[in-house]
Amino acid sequence: MSEETDLIKLYSGRILALAADIPHAERLSDAQASVKKRSPLCGSTVTVDVSMSDGRVSAFGQDVKACALGQAAASVVGGALVGCTQAQAITARDQLRALLKGSGVVPDAPFEGFEVFLPASAYKNRHASILLSIEAACEAIDSLA
Template sequence: MTAETDLIKLYSGRILELAASIPHTGRLDTPDATVKKRSPLCGSTVTVDVRMQDGKVSDYAQDVKACALGQASASVVGSAIIGQTPDQIRAARDALRDMLKNDGPTPAAPFDGLEVLRPASAYKNRHASIMLALDATCEALDQVENTHDA
């Protein structure tokens, strides 16, 4: 099987379905933090707005301009993020990175839908785009925590 055929198979029907139905798109009027991240390799960008209440994400919005893999990742994250603590979200980010780089375990529920991206582990040039939504969200959570600590 050629590398091109493998890449075409990577864009499975489920990944394309997720990419076509990203929840929480747009922007929040009054976020606690906003972060825009860009993958230098492919130019994909994700901007996230986060609002926190009682130590959990209470509202979330994302503006996603990414490849189908980055969109699929943002879709899973958007579906799972509300009600999660910063520690749960950081654990999901770390698990996704480990899954892609080291064939580690799938991120824990409710982020276990990221399993659909496991075939992308062979394509290191796609990892940054897949990580964008969680990386941006974690950076936004850091900003919120640093603001409250100050």
């Protein structure tokens, strides 16, 4: 398979659909923690707001200024994070990192949507943007623990 075909696969219709419909795409006015992260390679930025109750994420908001891959990853995070524990968020982050390094293992539910990034393992320069939202969310959650 050619590299051009692989890149086209990376920007699949599913990636573009996720990027176009990001859940919780507004900042929280009363967040307990906020974190902003930036990818130095491409300049993508994500700011996340998190509130927790009884050890679970009770509210989540995000402002995403990223490429299609960063937006798609933020979409998966936005659709999965509310209701999760700190451990679930950390596991999702670690599993996404492993997937991008080529493990081929799809992250556990409710973050199984990250499987769309399997083709991205070949594009190391895209990894930071894909990781922005989940890393920012984990950092915010960690600050509340």
